[in-house]
Amino acid sequence: MVPNELKLENSDTQNTEIVGDSLLPLKLGDQNLAVADLQRRLNAIDIEVEDIHGSFGLSTQKAITEFQAVRGLIATGECNRQTWDALVESGWKLGDRMLYRRTPMIKGDDVAQLQQSLSAYGFDPGRIDGIFGDETDLALRDFQRNCGLLVDGICGQRTIHELNRLRPANGGTALVSPLRERWKLISNRESGLIAKKIVVCEPGGFAKATTALKRSFGNSGANVFVLPNINPSATAAEANQLGADLVISLNLQPTTRDCSIHFYKGYRYESETSKQLSELIRLELAASFDFEKVITTGMATPILRETRMPAVELYIGDIKEVIRKITSLASSIVKASTQWIEHDWE
Numbered sequence: 001m002v003p004n005e006l007k008l009e010n011s012d013t014q015n016t017e018i019v020g021d022s023l024l025p026l027k028l029g030d031q032n033l034a035v036a037d038l039q040r041r042l043n044a045i046d047i048e049v050e051d052i053h054g055s056f057g058l059s060t061q062k063a064i065t066e067f068q069a070v071r072g073l074i075a076t077g078e079c080n081r082q083t084w085d086a087l088v089e090s091g092w093k094l095g096d097r098m099l100y101r102r103t104p105m106i107k108g109d110d111v112a113q114l115q116q117s118l119s120a121y122g123f124d125p126g127r128i129d130g131i132f133g134d135e136t137d138l139a140l141r142d143f144q145r146n147c148g149l150l151v152d153g154i155c156g157q158r159t160i161h162e163l164n165r166l167r168p169a170n171g172g173t174a175l176v177s178p179l180r181e182r183w184k185l186i187s188n189r190e191s192g193l194i195a196k197k198i199v200v201c202e203p204g205g206f207a208k209a210t211t212a213l214k215r216s217f218g219n220s221g222a223n224v225f226v227l228p229n230i231n232p233s234a235t236a237a238e239a240n241q242l243g244a245d246l247v248i249s250l251n252l253q254p255t256t257r258d259c260s261i262h263f264y265k266g267y268r269y270e271s272e273t274s275k276q277l278s279e280l281i282r283l284e285l286a287a288s289f290d291f292e293k294v295i296t297t298g299m300a301t302p303i304l305r306e307t308r309m310p311a312v313e314l315y316i317g318d319i320k321e322v323i324r325k326i327t328s329l330a331s332s333i334v335k336a337s338t339q340w341i342e343h344d345w346e
Contacts, residue, residue, distance in 0.1 A: 038064075126180075
């Protein structure tokens with residue numbers, strides 16, 4: 001018998017079990033049908049689980065950690081909502097279902113496959129993020145129009161046939177998405193930070209940093225919006241609605257003396273502009289603070305993946321030193337952002 005927390009949704013080719021939040025996170029020691037489905041999905045994408053079916057043991061924990069690392073998620077070894085959603089998305093292949101713009105937006109590896117193909121042919125779907133949004137819809141319609149297909153914004157078998165038929169013999173060409181991403185930044189370069197919409201967010205406990213960053217960005221002429229980051233997907237949606245030019249997410253790491261800066265990377269694609277900003281921030285922080293190490297890493301967390309503009313997440317340790325030099329932290333980030341927006345991409 002399926003528990004009430006599990007909702008079954010049928011499609012033409014695949015049953016998708018959606019685990020209710022009351023069952024999450026799935027963790028070491030859990031034994032239930034949700035764990036069994038978790039193990040089945042991991043095995044289906046060639047991540048082997050040797051535990052007893054339905055029992056979350058060390059092998060399942062190791063498999064989850066591996067999956068999280070591959071998908072650019074924070075590796076905890078537990079299956080939280082983000083991990084479960086990513087695991088469900090990983091099961092979709094292009095052609096399993098019809099893809100189109102709807103609310104809530106369709107997400108999955110099949111969407112990412114479509115975006116990769118469109119971008120390779122010169123039709124810009126925006127970031128390769130596995131989310132079927134407005135930019136993907138416009139790119140798909142443009143592709144259909146150019147191929148003489150019915151322009152309905154629905155990726156079905158006829159559209160997939162054309163995508164496959166036109167695939168270059170050498171396996172693909174350069175993507176147009178990163179070129180457009182750089183072009184958007186270049187087109188706004190001359191005014192620097194003046195009048196740019198900057199979103200600063202944090203999940204709580206770091207209000208001094210957000211206040212200092214808001215002041216420092218404001219002194220550079222930017223319009224700054226401070227958002228809570230309790231629900232990253234909701235924060236990303238609000239940043240999108242604001243039409244922000246940049247998102248900076250601040251997070252405390254009280255147990256370390258390290259600093260890590262994350263930019264979007266997923267589906268064999270990375271945001272070049274966000275990566276560049278991450279590296280500039282890394283250089284500034286390494287010069288101003290005595291962190292044991294300062295690194296940049298490509299990730300696919302909701303703030304990075306679901307925002308439509310460049311975004312970086314900072315995970316900051318050495319808390320006492322950072323709080324003492326909070327103005328320096330803000331100045332370093334704004335200095336790096338100024339260098340970034342004035343960077344010569346040509």
